[in-house]
Amino acid sequence: MKKKRVTLKDIAKELEVSISTVSRALKDHPDIDKKLREKIQKLAQKWNYIPNPLAMGLLRQQTRVIGVIVPDIVTYFFSSIIEGIENELREAGYYIVISSSKESVQKEIECVNNLLNLRIDGLIVCLAQDSHSTAHFKKVLEHEVPLVFFDRVCLEKKVSTIVTDNISMARDITTHFFENGAKKIAHITGPKHLNIVKERAEGYLKGLEIAGINFDKKYLIHTDLSPESAGRATKKLLALPEKPDAILGVNDTVIFSTMKAIKRIGLRIPEDILLAGFSDEFHATVVEPQLTSVAHPTHEIGRNAAKLILEQILEGRPIQKKIVLNTELHIRESSIRN
């Protein structure tokens, strides 16, 4: 299986020259006689010669493969970031190998090891939700493989990261809720140690403060980001004697589950409860009512992550940079009360 490809040797034999002559001719080396060069190039063209990346890789100790690890590839947020990464990297002649950590550190560690063994030239990661330890990423650094985190990040002191202005956006949504008459604003969020969770919660608290609302800890619920867990959190909130009149979700996926739970018990959005999420997925405008959400520049996140990897490869040394991308609040029906 798999037909043998044309090699330099084949061309050299046919033209009765040495392999290195062919090699040089094909890279337009000026040393080679013009006539001969053209002859070689023509045959290479005709035989459809393509250098073997395995051989090149072995020689240069590089694979031109960049690893990408995301919590899951099914969520719009991640898949569209991957799209951004791919666009940028493909142009530069790199390939990406995507691995899903399925939100588990265990799997994340496996992925890192697999990719390292594959000898990737760089690694782009969004942390799994339960990723506390950073030992496996230190290993990447030890191997001197360029590393970039996006959205959920760690090791910020040593690694380049792409993040968004979580604090200000969470703050703005919270005050926006208040301006639309909400007094009991809840926040369904994720695992405590994640930067996005900390930051969005911080923004939420700031927003409450600006609105002059006292923080009530029963309105802040942590989940593991799964739809089930988000559903449970919602039920818990709705079972309170003092039901919240607005809920901010740590992302849209969480809010979709919240929506389902709210509708199930017969409450109306936005009349009874205002809703907003983060990431502005495609389906934010499909659900009813349309969801207010913070639009993340997913393609930009992807492109920037790719660029940062490329930069490090080019420079041949680790770069520690932090890029904060601006997001946009898309206000829709779910958070407007007349």
Add this chain to the structure above:
Amino acid sequence: MKKKRVTLKDIAKELEVSISTVSRALKDHPDIDKKLREKIQKLAQKWNYIPNPLAMGLLRQQTRVIGVIVPDIVTYFFSSIIEGIENELREAGYYIVISSSKESVQKEIECVNNLLNLRIDGLIVCLAQDSHSTAHFKKVLEHEVPLVFFDRVCLEKKVSTIVTDNISMARDITTHFFENGAKKIAHITGPKHLNIVKERAEGYLKGLEIAGINFDKKYLIHTDLSPESAGRATKKLLALPEKPDAILGVNDTVIFSTMKAIKRIGLRIPEDILLAGFSDEFHATVVEPQLTSVAHPTHEIGRNAAKLILEQILEGRPIQKKIVLNTELHIRESSIRN
């Protein structure tokens, strides 16, 4: 950049034996003295030796990389199939490189060439919507690279394919519409040459026949599968003097756009128009009303595609097999009229 990894040579030098001895010891070759073998294995372990896949690849002429080309990676249908492929292939020690054709043959051809140049060990494809020509896939076959198509397929005579029972499902939805009082059933579909389009249209016609409804060609509209095009198609249908009272979409993404268009002009679902789609995306239960849809076993599609590739690699020859996977009709609010 990128620290040198431990090689057989390093171990050989340290232990003052030959490289080949180390190589043999590490694969438990019985020839090697047990003591020596253990010593070598211990050092390899300690130094964290991992064979260089580039060197192995060069030797064996294989990369352990499988290419995957999909129309886009952002749609739930495709990303969850990719997940299925990855699950299966990862277990077998293969990596996947994903490329998006963005529904364009042009890009599809580029992807095929890129992947071929990368020397992939196999290729899994879902055709781009405007992919008429099959020349680029014939090239894959010429290179004797295992090839599998799923969902949107071609070259069925030569290549393995994974498809679903489109005809019967489209038929069943159509009669289901009829049973719920629909008389003017429309079908918004995709480009004519795609197998899924042909088959679903065929099922639609069968359903009409069973229901005793005459086919009216103004109720069958082809799109290029984009949200915009689906929106336009819907508007066209709704502008008819005899508006349809049910619409079958060729997939859920199309139907989501249809939903938006219907709501915009103030018609109600399901009271005025019944709706159903194909693929049962996650968001089918988030939209309002919840969408009736044919659930595709996406993970199964992915796993089967991967298995078929693996089988061909193992057998060392092309296999022509057609796997038809069963789907399930999930009836929800959008198609029920009391």
Add this chain to the structure above:
DNA sequence: CTGAAAGCGCTAACAA
């Protein structure tokens, strides 16, 4: 039981 050598496809320093 172990080692030397060839070769996978390619590049680059060194000869000629």
Add this chain to the structure above:
DNA sequence: TTGTTAGCGCTTTCAG
């Protein structure tokens, strides 16, 4: 201007 050689890391005959 062109060829020879070594070497990237590994496996696998073939010798010893």
